[in-house]
Amino acid sequence: MARKAVAPCLGEGMVVRHLVMRARDVVYFKAVIEASEGLAAVFAERGGELVVAAPAARARELDAVLDDLCSEIAAVRRGA
Numbered sequence: 001m002a003r004k005a006v007a008p009c010l011g012e013g014m015v016v017r018h019l020v021m022r023a024r025d026v027v028y029f030k031a032v033i034e035a036s037e038g039l040a041a042v043f044a045e046r047g048g049e050l051v052v053a054a055p056a057a058r059a060r061e062l063d064a065v066l067d068d069l070c071s072e073i074a075a076v077r078r079g080a
Contacts, residue, residue, distance in 0.1 A: 021075035
C-alpha cells in the first residue's frame with residue numbers, strides 16, 4: 001500500500017511555516033533545527049517539502065533562523 005502524506009496535527013499557540021528545499025538538504029536543515037534547543041518540530045510532507053511548527057512565543061526566533069537557513073541552502077518559504 002502506498003504511503004500518503006498527512007498534515008501534522010497542531011494545536012493553538014503554535015505557528016507553522018512551510019518550506020521547499022532540495023531533498024538532499026533536508027537532513028542538514030532538520031539537524032540545525034533540532035540542535036536549536038526545542039525551537040521547532042519539522043515534519044516532512046514529501047521530498048523537500050517541509051512543515052515547521054514552533055510555539056508562538058518563539059515565532060521571531062524561528063523566522064530569524066529560517067531566514068538564515070533559507071539563504072544558506074537556497075530553500076524557499078511558502079505561504080501557509
